Amino acid sequence: MKQQVSGRRVPPLARFLVRRVLLAVLMAWGITLVTFVLTNLVPGDPVAANLGQRALGDPAIVAQWRAEHGLDKPLWQQYLLHLQGLLHGDLGVSQQSHRPVSADLAEFVPATLELAGAAILVSLVLGVAFGVVAALRRDRLADHALRLLSLIGISVPTFWLALVAFYVFFYRLQLTPGSGRVDVALGSAPPVTGLQTVDALIAGRWDIFVSAAGHLVTPALVLALYTIGLLTRFTRSAVLEVLGQDYVRAARAKGLPGRTVLFRYVLRSALVPIITVAGLAFGSLLSGTVLVEAIFAWPGIGQYAYKSATSLDLPAVMGVGLVVGIVYLVINLVVDVLYGVIDPRVRLQ
Amino acid sequence: MATRSQTAAVLLAGALTLAACGSGGTSSQAPAGGGGGRTLVIDTSFDLKTADPGRTYEPTGLVVDKAVYETLLTFDGSDVTKPVPSLAESYELSEDGKTLTLKLKQGATFADGAPVTADDVVFSLTRVRDMKGTPSFLLDGVEVAKTDDTTITLTSKAANPALPYILPNPALGIINSKLAQQHGATTDPQDKAEQWLNSTGAGSGPYTIESFNVSSQVTLKANPKYHGTKPAYDKVVLRNVEAATQKLNVQRGDSQIALNLSGDQVNGMPATLQVKKTASANVLFLLANQDTGVSKVTSNPKFVEAVRKGVDYAGLLELAGEGAAQAPGVIPSQLLGALPAEQAAKRDVEGAKAALAASGLANPSVKLEYPSELTVNGLPFQPFAERIQANLKEVGITVDLQPAPVTTALDNYRNGKEEMGLWYWGPDYPDPSDYLAFLPGKTVGLRAGWKAGAAKEIEAAGEKAATAVGDEARKAAYADLQTKLNASGPFVTLVQPSQNIVTAASVTGLEYHPVWTVDIADLGVK
Numbered sequence: 001m002k003q004q005v006s007g008r009r010v011p012p013l014a015r016f017l018v019r020r021v022l023l024a025v026l027m028a029w030g031i032t033l034v035t036f037v038l039t040n041l042v043p044g045d046p047v048a049a050n051l052g053q054r055a056l057g058d059p060a061i062v063a064q065w066r067a068e069h070g071l072d073k074p075l076w077q078q079y080l081l082h083l084q085g086l087l088h089g090d091l092g093v094s095q096q097s098h099r100p101v102s103a104d105l106a107e108f109v110p111a112t113l114e115l116a117g118a119a120i121l122v123s124l125v126l127g128v129a130f131g132v133v134a135a136l137r138r139d140r141l142a143d144h145a146l147r148l149l150s151l152i153g154i155s156v157p158t159f160w161l162a163l164v165a166f167y168v169f170f171y172r173l174q175l176t177p178g179s180g181r182v183d184v185a186l187g188s189a190p191p192v193t194g195l196q197t198v199d200a201l202i203a204g205r206w207d208i209f210v211s212a213a214g215h216l217v218t219p220a221l222v223l224a225l226y227t228i229g230l231l232t233r234f235t236r237s238a239v240l241e242v243l244g245q246d247y248v249r250a251a252r253a254k255g256l257p258g259r260t261v262l263f264r265y266v267l268r269s270a271l272v273p274i275i276t277v278a279g280l281a282f283g284s285l286l287s288g289t290v291l292v293e294a295i296f297a298w299p300g301i302g303q304y305a306y307k308s309a310t311s312l313d314l315p316a317v318m319g320v321g322l323v324v325g326i327v328y329l330v331i332n333l334v335v336d337v338l339y340g341v342i343d344p345r346v347r348l349q
Numbered sequence: 350m351a352t353r354s355q356t357a358a359v360l361l362a363g364a365l366t367l368a369a370c371g372s373g374g375t376s377s378q379a380p381a382g383g384g385g386g387r388t389l390v391i392d393t394s395f396d397l398k399t400a401d402p403g404r405t406y407e408p409t410g411l412v413v414d415k416a417v418y419e420t421l422l423t424f425d426g427s428d429v430t431k432p433v434p435s436l437a438e439s440y441e442l443s444e445d446g447k448t449l450t451l452k453l454k455q456g457a458t459f460a461d462g463a464p465v466t467a468d469d470v471v472f473s474l475t476r477v478r479d480m481k482g483t484p485s486f487l488l489d490g491v492e493v494a495k496t497d498d499t500t501i502t503l504t505s506k507a508a509n510p511a512l513p514y515i516l517p518n519p520a521l522g523i524i525n526s527k528l529a530q531q532h533g534a535t536t537d538p539q540d541k542a543e544q545w546l547n548s549t550g551a552g553s554g555p556y557t558i559e560s561f562n563v564s565s566q567v568t569l570k571a572n573p574k575y576h577g578t579k580p581a582y583d584k585v586v587l588r589n590v591e592a593a594t595q596k597l598n599v600q601r602g603d604s605q606i607a608l609n610l611s612g613d614q615v616n617g618m619p620a621t622l623q624v625k626k627t628a629s630a631n632v633l634f635l636l637a638n639q640d641t642g643v644s645k646v647t648s649n650p651k652f653v654e655a656v657r658k659g660v661d662y663a664g665l666l667e668l669a670g671e672g673a674a675q676a677p678g679v680i681p682s683q684l685l686g687a688l689p690a691e692q693a694a695k696r697d698v699e700g701a702k703a704a705l706a707a708s709g710l711a712n713p714s715v716k717l718e719y720p721s722e723l724t725v726n727g728l729p730f731q732p733f734a735e736r737i738q739a740n741l742k743e744v745g746i747t748v749d750l751q752p753a754p755v756t757t758a759l760d761n762y763r764n765g766k767e768e769m770g771l772w773y774w775g776p777d778y779p780d781p782s783d784y785l786a787f788l789p790g791k792t793v794g795l796r797a798g799w800k801a802g803a804a805k806e807i808e809a810a811g812e813k814a815a816t817a818v819g820d821e822a823r824k825a826a827y828a829d830l831q832t833k834l835n836a837s838g839p840f841v842t843l844v845q846p847s848q849n850i851v852t853a854a855s856v857t858g859l860e861y862h863p864v865w866t867v868d869i870a871d872l873g874v875k
Contacts (some may be wrong), residue, residue, distance in 0.1 A: 026535045063480050064538065096398050097563045098543050105564070163593065178603035179594055180566070184586045185388050297392075297567030297590040307395075307564045310722075312756050338559055 015196075016340050024329050031148045031329070032086060035321030036079050039314050043134035046095065046312040049062070052054070057166065082318070091322070092315030096307065101319035104304060109323060110194025111181060112300035116285040117195075118220035123227035125276060130228065131235020131274075132267070138240065146232055159291035167293055169218050176218045177295030184210040188328040220297045223288055235278045245269075255339025273340055279335035283328045389856070389872065392606040395589035397420045397563050400545040402473070402522035404482035408866055409567075410723045411519045412587065415865040416569055418522025418552035421451055421470065421501070422513055426871070427627075427860040429779035430514040430685050436465060436523055436553070437501070446508030446818045449643040453499045453788060459525040459553045460572045467495040474503075484520035487778065508816045510823065514780035516859035519865055525551040555580040555870040565589050569869070577826050580870040592727055598850075601755040605853040609864065611727030612670020615849045622851050623859075629726050629848035630681040630863035633733065635717075635841040636767070640798025644768040647657030649797070650837060651708030652746075657694055657841050658701035659744035660668075665844050668732055672847025678831030679774070679784045681845050681864050685820065686781035686827030694835065694842075701744040714747040718761060719771035721752035726846040733843070734771055765796050779863055785811055787840060799840040805835045 045070075047062055050343050066072045085092060091101035134146040169176040182188050189199035189208050197216065200209035241264060242248060249316055259264050290302035301320060308316035395407035405414050423435040434440070437451040444724070458464040476490040492504045503512060515521070529551050533541030550558035554567040555577065569585040590598060595607040596614050599622065614626045637647035637656060646652055677693035680686050694728050705713075715738070719730040731752065738748040746770070752758075761767050774793065775782050786792040788811040790801025794846070801808070805811050810833050814826035834840065848861050858874040 058481070061538075098399065108564075165592065167597060171601055174601065178598050178601065179588060181391070181589050184390055184566075184568075184588070189806075294591050295594055297565070297588055297594060299562065299589075303564050303589065310754070310756065 006274055017337065020104045020336050024333050026328055028326060031325035032083060032318075033051025033079070033324060035318045035325065036082055038319050040075060040078075042312065046314055062329075069093075082084070082249075091319040094308070094316045094319075096311050096316065101315050104316065105170045105301070105319055105323055106194065108299065108301045108304045111174060111196075111298060112286065112289050112302065114181075114195045114197065115216065115219055115223065115289055115293070115298060116282065118216050119223035120227065120278065120282050121287050122220055123224040123281065126224070127228045128235050128267075128274060130232040132239055132262070134232060134236040135239035135243065143236075147236075150229035150232035151233055153225040153227075156225070158222065158226060158288050159295065160223060162219070162295040165218050165222050177214050178209065181212060181215050181299060182208055183215075189349055197240055204207055219292050219298060223228060223292055226288070227278070227285065229279055230277055231274065234273050235270060238273045238330055239266055242266045242269045268342070275338050277341075279331045282331050286324055286327060358651060370472075380592070385875070387581070389585045389869070391585065391587045391606040391608065391867075392590040392595040392598050392599075392604040394589075394592060394595075394810075395564060397544055397567070397589075399547060400550060400561070401543040401559060402524060402552075403477040403540070404478050404522050405520045406483040406545060411865045412867055412869065413558070413561075413567055413569070414519035414522050414552075415554075416556040416585070416869040417550040417554045417613065418519060418524065419457070419465075420517050420519065420521050420523065422516040424517050424779070424864075427683075428666065429683055429863055430516070432517055432667065435517070436470070440513060442513065442818075443509065444818070446510045446816070447505050449503040449509075449512050450496075451501045453501065454554055454837055455499070457553050457576050458574050459528070460557045461525065461572050462574050463480055463525060465523060465553050467498055467501055469523050469526045470501050471495050472530075472534075472536065473523045474521060474542065474867050476524075476534065476540065477521060479536045479538075480540045481538050484518065487515050487518055487520060489633070490634070508818060510818050511778065511782040515778045517864065520776050522552055522554070525553075532765050543582070549623045556585065557582070573651070581873045584626070585869055598853050599853065602853065605856050606859070606867070607851045609727055610849045611639070611843075612672060612847050612849060613723075614727065615851060616671075618851060623856070625850045625852070625859060626665040626847050627675035627850075627861040627863060628682055628845040629775075629861075630683050630714070630845065631680050631725050631773045631794040632676045632679060632845055633725065633771070633773045633843040634676070634679065634844065635667075635737070635744060636770045636772065636796040636797040637767070637841070638768050638770075639803060639839050640765065640800075642842060643766060643798050644715065646710055646713045647768055647839075649708045649710060650708060651704045651840055652713065653837075653841070655701045655704040655744055655746065656741065656797065657835075658697040659702060659741050659746065660694075660841060660843070661696045661740045663692060663696070663844065664736055664740070665733060665774050668736060669728060669844045669846045671787075672849060674845045676842040676845050678835060679842055680781050680827060681776065682829060683861070684776065684779050684781055686814075686824050686831075688828055689829050692832070692835075696740075698743060705745055712745060712747065713771050714749060716749045716751050716767075716770045717771060717822050718753065718758055718767045719753045720755035720758045722867075723755045725773045726848050728846050737771070762796055763799050767796070770796070776863055781823065782800060782815060784827075785815055787834065795842075804837065807838060817868035824852055833845060 023080050023206040025104050032126050046287055055344055082092070089102065094104055095099050097104055117155065124241070130146045130150070134143045137143045170178055177183060188196060188206050189203040198211055200212055245338055246262060247264050251265055291303065292298065294301035295302045304316065305320040308320060381634055393409060395409050396407040398407055399405055399410060400413050400417065402418050405411060414776060418551055419436045421437040422432040422440060425433050434454070436454055436457055437456040440451045442449050452468065453467055458466060474488060474493045478485055478491065484681060491509070494502050496502055505512065529542050529546070532545035547561045548558065553576070555572055555575045557572045559568040559570045561567050566589065567587040571580055571583050588604070592609050592611065592614060596610055596846055599607040600605040600619065602719050616624070618624050626765060635656065637653045638644050639648045641648045675690070675693045677688035679689060680688070700725055714737050721731065721736050723730065734750050734752070741748050762770055762772060786796050789799040789803040789808055809832040814823065814830045817826040818821045850859060850861060852859050855875050857875050859867060860871065860873045862868060
């Protein structure tokens, strides 16, 4: 610990944070480069995909369109312009909606975050609970049942599950509402956060909140099932490992109540692997939403991404790529910081 | 051990309560719409870019604009053979077919209460033409002028008997020019009014736009200032929904109309729902490239004959499902000038083999390109391509299937680089002149490598059809053109797939329309 060189002492946690944030900024720049290059490697002509047939026959219009969208410049110049725009918060204009990509994203991203957020919340609660139960009831019926459930959760393809869930709960049993985020007859709450449930509460519209929460249940559970499976397994093995440690045995031998041992010792140590898995799972939840959104007609970023890609709307595709990349980065950052908070040894590595 | 299990049980119970809380709210859901709320929910797979009439060209955009804007002329129900007055109370085409004179109806108002004037008409139509948006071509070479406050003249350089059939296109909807100009509307490519038009709509139609989102949902509300008959629904929601989900939604009453179900999906619908099956105006066809630089095989006229005789049309029709029809020529059955069903090609394997032998090609092999993920009326291209491959194998032609994503496939198709292609054509406007694009040197002709001057006789027949005036003369001219195209052209027309629309029992008055699919304002409540 005697490694401070200058006179000022920088706390290890702060140094750790600064290093992580700088790294994240560098990665964000990398993401812009990768999305730009990949987007521009796609075969197919955006002009043909966006201009009408007759307009395509007129070279003047084609040239004007190219110039308007900066496609007449060499690729490296296009990238620099793109980067310059990004620094000013300008993601370009979508070629299909003719609106700023940032405005489009502001509309779709919250819908996806609400869905993925609900899913991660459910998976954390259920996955950790199931994992703990399975570990405590090791090799008994509950353990076998939960392990089977987690196996199913991990193996079943999400889109298939989405179709089945929609059919069973919405159509057959008539338990859940249908497509979209909220009952169309109610309309939606004035957007503040973009999260339908939160906005409904802000507006004091209980009816909209109930409808929005109801619409969230099936798609969120479908999305969550995989993560629940994953978290159950990881929590189970992490808890089992900790349970075998000497200090846990010592704590128990001292006569501490089981609940205290579980929360203060066992779960706290098991938290690091759980957070890792949850962080990674959140990323895969975002990509999982593409298909789930299609089936539940959820107006999120998945549908926007699909539509942009199929109409070669390059600025929109880059915008989506950037946002998803940055969400991953932020999650990784949060996970890293949480490590540092939970386990001081990590700060020094 | 007891305490451990208790803890776990508490955790589990908490989690389950949380999950149950969420789903508890849903039981109070009443099905949306229905008769009482007067909200109509329409599920459709969005093909939508804009609601600006001057830029609209996609099917969903036309549904929206048909409800928000009025055009000078329109069609009554699904009959597209006779344009009828809308904002214009009457029209007259000069004998040479070059001048169309329209008398404006009095008393029509925009959603803000302003009267619809001749100036609005001139501005709107000039804007569409000169803004160079996708539908600009509809008015190529047409001069728009106001003769007096109630008279508009449209003058074309060449005879343009199709103009009355073009004017009902919702892209030619009349906008409130003063209001639109305040929001950036101009009559050149610098126009900036699109975003504003998407947010509100500036028409005189039965509906206005409440909210508009190109990838998820469009909400329309009844225009309180509408001068015509008030529409039956106060609010109409169009949602972007996958076909499989559309089916479940309409069956459960979550929506009242599903627009994009395939023939298979509408089989076995409960009797409480109405299913409308109509042959769509889309025509699936094969093209055989005539450019010897692209293919020595497909440019051989005897080869094309072998393909035309080798395809099993009845089998393709079966694939397309109930409600589909064989396409005897490029012009679909709904339009003036369509060939009668008796003239449709029939399979003749022996004849096909003879033609192939006469071509001098031994065991030819060709590449067939088509879009892999595009569907037409809910039907994918793949099964058709496979069936054609099998059909032609019996004749002695090897077909190499080359599916590609539509954006990639379109590049080759538009540049005339495909050896053989499987595509479809939907009418830009319901007039046979739209199908002159299949002639040598024209849009689709060039895609088949068919350059101007390549088929003098067919081009002469096309010229005659283009300038014919009067329904009878036009019918005969277009029939003759198609007969000649079928005899020696590079296109093999296959089927018109079925458009299947499912509606709740409560919805009345639905007609499939080849241009705007559905006129929302025509729908009633039972």
